[in-house]
Amino acid sequence: MENNSTTRPHDSENGSPISYSDPPPTYEELCTVYAVTNPHTLFHPPSYNEVVYGKYGINPCSAVVNSDNNTNSRQTPSADRPNRPGVRDCLQVPENRPRTTTINRTKICILVTVGLSVLGIIILIVTLTMGNYNLDDYVIEDFYHKQGKVASCLNSTDCWVKYNFLFEDNWNDCHGDQYVKKTTYKVGKYVGVILCSPNRYKLFLSDSLTDRFLNIGDRKGSGEDHCEFIGSRKNAISIDNNFWHSPGTIGYIRSRRGKTPSKGRIGGGTGATWTGNYYGKWIECGVSIPGNSRVVTGPGAQERTTEPPIEEPMPKPANRCIGSYCPGSYETGAKCVHGYCVCSLPGYNYLTCLPEHDGCSIERNKEPRAVPSFRGERRSSVYSCINEDSLTLSPEVHVLSCYENINRRPPRAAVTVVDIQGNTSRPVVLVLSTYEPVAWRINVPVGLTIQKIQIITYYVAQSSVTVVNSGSKPPVEKSSDISSGYGSDDGGGQTLKMLKEVKSLFGHVTSFSGTYKVDHWSLKVGS
Structure with a gap:
């Protein structure tokens, strides 16, 4: 039988000749395979002999051993490849095997470099368009040059970033792995x-x-809808029922699914300090975390706090319940919680149930811009606000509101005096509100410009205005169509609506002063 095998020169391990039946592969064929299995050679392709050695365990350029295994000689480089051992000198190649050309390394490097540069630009554009991040987010999301992967995960609904964030550990039963997402x-x-x-x-x-990551309170439940934050469309299936004793602190609050959270006071234990904003130690949403979601590892663990935060003193609710009833519940949303009335409707302070609108937060018995008195005695119960943001705006809009001066039947107007003190270069709008009819007497300092006087009353025909010492007679308008209230709406007043309507008519309210009964106001204008 004819032997078609070709003899390889020698094995570097034992010096014995090696035979193979196939002709040796070309440099291009071997280099392709070698580069895939040895990626570090991408920019520095090996020689043909190096590839052969790596594939067949043969060193073509080692000493050639003759058939008697006693003659050693070193081959010299060939003329066409002077910088490496010659192919024919070091390896027996069949005469009928076509010679091949060497791959141009420069072309390979240029093509690969251009390709990688284009790919890098595409990755960068995709990464930066995945979301808007502020500087500190970039700092933390640049997890050891993994910002693309982390940014992509944070914006994904099916991925969690494993990251030991700082958190308030004052009411918590869980101490395992930590994850974050947007x-x-x-x-x-x-x-x-x-x-x-x-x-x-x-x-x-x-x-x-x-x-620091903060607790989440719930105004109208126990936090069941908070499962939305982790992507669940359903409410919690189980929740810690010990939320009644959660300590008072600052956290995030919301009242329903789909509503943007806000920061405020939550918890508070029981009794007078309770805010009604519940938060528990754990929750079960019926969703496993991380479950089958993709996980990207963030940076190393940060120092986590184990000390409860310093609690801010919680203000006491203003009003006790009457049994289980709170006056004004229809207007203010007041409800009885542990014997105290708290209000949940927008526009009313949760603890005081007093109106808050456009920088005017009404408080009881705080020094007002307009001081009321009745029969020479200063009123003991006054509701007021001063909008600091509008002190430089024009015009100055001052609201003076009461229920009555005197109650007569049939209704007849009683005189109420308004003494204006101070001065300002800005025009002044006076909004004078009362339920019973009043004969208003306005004493205006010389040089002060009254832009308009707006009277709000149920008894329009019986009410009047007299302006004293004014250089010009300001326009006066009387109306019963504008809402009215003297600060507290638990008796049926509509102060919040009045503030909104006055702003729409005249601009930002500079000050509000209100009381039940008054016959004299002392109003300070200017800054």
Whole structure:
């Protein structure tokens, strides 16, 4: 039988000749395979002999051993490849095997470099368009040059970033792995999760990955809708029922699913310090974390706090319940919580149930711009606000409101005097509100410009205005169509609506002063 095998020169291990039946592959064929299995050679392709040695265990350029295994000689480089051992000198190649050309290394490097540069630009553009990040987010999301992967994960609904964030550990039963992802809200931008188990966890919110993550309170429940923050469309299936004793602190609050959270006081224990904003130690949403979701590892563990924060003193609710009833519940949303009335409707302070609108937060018995008195005695119950943001705006809009001067039947006007003190270069609008009819007497300092006087009263025909010492007679308008109230709406007043309507008519309210009964006002204008 004819032997068609070709003899390889020698094996560097034992010096014995090696035979093979196939002709040796070309440099291009071997280099392709070798580069795939040895990526570090991408920019520095090996020689043909180096490839052969790596594939067949043969060193073509080692000493050639003759058939008697006693003659050693070293081959010299060939003329056409002076910088490496010659192919024919070091390896027996069949005469009928076509010679091949060597790959141009420069072309390879140029093509690969251009390709990688284009790919890098595409990756950068995709990464930067995945979301808007502020500087501190970039700092923390640049997890050891993994910002593209982390940014992509944070914006994904099916990915968690494993990251030991700082958090307020004052009411928490979970101390396992920590994960973060983005919410859909601008306030409470990130949700942080600490596992008790994959199915039970504690939820936190933060506006930045570098800030402390805070507890989440619920105004109208126990936090069941907070499962939305981790992407669940359903409410909690189980929740810590010990929220009644959660300590008072600052955290995030909301009242329903789909509502943007806000920061405020939550918890407070029981009794007078209770805010009604519940938060528990754990929650179960029926969602396993991380479950089958993709996980990207963030930076190393940060120092986590184990000390409860310094609690701010919680103000006491202003009014006790009458049994279980709170006056004004229809207008203010007041409800009885542990014997105290608290208000949940927008525009009313939760603890005082007094109106808040456009920088005017009404308080009881705080020094007002307009001091009321009746029969020479200063009134003991006054509701007022001063809008600091509008002190430089024009015109100055001052609201003086009461229920009555005197109650007569049939209704007849009683004189109420308004003494204006101070001066200002800005024009002044006076809004004078009362339910019963009043004969208003306005004493204006010389040089002060009264732009308009607006009378709000139920008894329009019986009410009148007299302006004294004014250089010009200001326009006066009387109306019963504008809402009215003297500060507290628990008796049927509509102060909040009045503030909104006055702003729409005249601009930002500079000050509000209100009381039940008055026959004299002392108003300070200017700054």
